[in-house]
Amino acid sequence: MKENRWSLRENSSLCRYIPIISILGAFIAALFILFYPPMPGIADQGDFQRVMKVTGLTDAKGQDSAHWFKYVVTEYKMLPTSSSRLLGIIPTTSMIYPITFGKLLCKIIGYNYFNTRILAFIYLILYMTGLYICFSCIHFKNIAAAVFFSILSIIILVDGNYIVWFNSLYGESMMIVGFILFISSIIYFLKHREDRSYKKFIFIFISSILFLGAKAQCFVELPLVVFIMLRIVKIDRKQIFNKTNIFLVITTLTIVFYVKGIYCKIDNSCGVDTKFNSVFYGILKNSQSPKKDLVMLGLSPDLSVEAGKHAYLPKSAYVKYIPWSDITNKEFNQKISNIKLAKFYILHPDRLLKGMEYTASKSFHTETSLGKYERSKVSKYNPEFNRFTFWSNFRNLKLPKTLSFIVVFYTLVFLVSFIEYIKNKKNEKITLQIEILWMIMFVGIVQFPMPYIGNGEADTAKQLFLFNYTFDITFLVGCTWIFDKLVATYYKYKRFYFELLS
Incomplete structure (x- = not known):
């Protein structure tokens, strides 16, 4: 009798199609969210000017602040992009790169104005690329777990309350796009660590820039990125002073310069x-x-x-x-x-604790009261949005928004993953994937106290965007682990039953 008809070894030809089918499903869902009429977006609350000023955009003729908070604006006048900013000589938000490419596409298509729907499509392609790499490179023990992970990933990570931000000039969209690309670049490196080409290191470098430069709240993740670069040197060790490691050191220093430069500019504004x-x-x-x-x-x-x-x-x-x-x-x-x-x-740890309890009460809330549609597409201001938002609605309404729940959740995930790490310490594929999970958890843990400490009670839910995203990934991994254990237990007892009969 075969050990497990759902094992990847038994279905190696089938498992190649899972990432393709999964990403097609994710892409179709995202297209529906973003481009089914009336096409949604997120209204400006006064934040766009900071991005427009440095990326070569300005309000189209006749626009004023009357649309703020209530209505989406998709067209902006295009100005020349500063080459110094584009090359990183003047450190600038990483949004400058997709926006500049979007401006180029708008000109090629023949648009007189920059259209944020073009930017949304660019974000979508980048996001799907990151997801596809994750689907392709993550190691699963059986095909059932791979299918479960893919389906749940679409439901959670392609949720409408994440994707709708793509049609805007907010840094939230660049933040999660950059983060998923950064995760996928590390996963890709681990799967292809025997490949001596520089493309995997360039991928890590570019994704790091896109992630860290997305918003000011990402700057605190710089030490983590530097640590990961050093971890890569250890994993990839052949010689300490080989060309690859020297390249990594140079790119790491470049990232530090870039992030420090942006931080100094934002801190002064x-x-x-x-x-x-x-x-x-x-x-x-x-x-x-x-x-x-x-x-x-x-x-x-x-x-x-x-x-x-x-x-x-x-x-x-x-x-x-x-x-x-x-x-x-x-x-x-x-x-x-x-x-x-x-x-x-x-x-004053007691004051910090009260602040964290307040922060927890604002967690798991990715929807926003800002308007979702253009003034010409709706009869009145409409903040409601329900396209493919099953997960975010469930998370917002059902999960406890308490500090104790968050602490218990992260503690349990860490303890279980640590036990798995010890049990599989000789299996490098599994241990490295667990280290990636710890990295994701660490990003979320660092993000959680930042809104309150750095901005008081102002706009807390919005500033927990990355925390919510990392929580969702951690939840996704946890559910997949439980499902995998259930499948393994089922086949273990099934095999035992057949052995008794024979």
């Missing part, structure tokens, strides 16, 4: 707003003694008059310290720093 929010709309918002907290931060107690306010209110809403004003710059901006914020929470 929107970083001013986030620090204002982190203090006034975070630390001071629910404080029993705001003046005492300000003194501990090295700030004037007089700033307490603005406690509980964020940086985006009308000027008339502030008593004295208006964001970006000279007095606020002197008394607040020049004196506060991320180090002081971190130190405050280290010295």
Whole structure:
């Protein structure tokens, strides 16, 4: 009797078609989400200007801020792209690369304006590429687990509340596209580590740039990327000072320069707003003694008059310290720093815990109240969106939005994966895949506290976008592991039953 008719060894010809069929299903679902009329997107809430300014876009003639929050705008006037920014000499958001390619396509097609639907299609191709590589390169013990993983991946990772962001100028779309490409580049490297060509290293380098440069919140993942580069040197060891390792060192230094450059620029612009929010709309918002907290931060107690306010209110809403004003710059901006914020929470773990409980209450929420359609396509403002959103609706309505649930979930996944790692320590394929899972979990764990510490209670759900995405991948892997164990147990007892009969 054959050991398992569902094993990949028994169905090697069939397993080659699983990634192809899976990616076709994912692509069809994504096309329906993005391009079935009326074509959806995400309305601007005032964030697009930062991206447009550095990528060579501006508002089309006749546009004003009246569409903000409520209606999608798909057309923008094209300006020349700075070659210095494109080459990374002036570090710029990684969105400049798909946007520049989109501008080129628009000109070839004959469009007079840049259309974000073209950008959405570029994102879609990149995203599907990353998913296909993952489907193709991940090692499964049996075909049933491979099929289960593929189907669940489509339901979870091609959810409409992820894909709809592609038709916008928000960094969220570049962030998850860059992240899935980064994961796939590592998986591709592990499967082809005997291949001595440089293409796998170039793939890792490009995907790292796209991921880390997508949004400011990705910058904290730089140490992880550097660690992975060093881990690759260890895996690929033949000689320490061979050409490959020297190439990796150069690309790693380039990534560090790129990320540091973007961080410095953002810290001098929107970083001013986030620090204002982190203090006034975070630390001071629910404080029993705001003046005492300000003194501990090295700030004037007089700033307490603005406690509980964020940086985006009308000027008339502030008593004295208006964001970006000279007095606020002197008394607040020049004196506060991320180090002081971190130190405050280290010295007040109870305040940090309360902040994390608030953050947990905003987790698992990838939908948004921003408008989803163009003004000409709908009769009124419509934030509702329900195309292929089965998973995000379930996650938002059914999963506990509590800190205890998140801690227990990640603890269980880590403990089980660690046991599997020890049991399979001689099987490099399995141990390396578990290390990738730990990397994904680490990204999510780092992302979780960032919104509250770095931006107070402002826009928390939106800033948990990457955390939610990494949680979904971890959940996907966990479900696949359970399914694989159930299949293995079923065939184990089935074989035992037949042996008894014989």
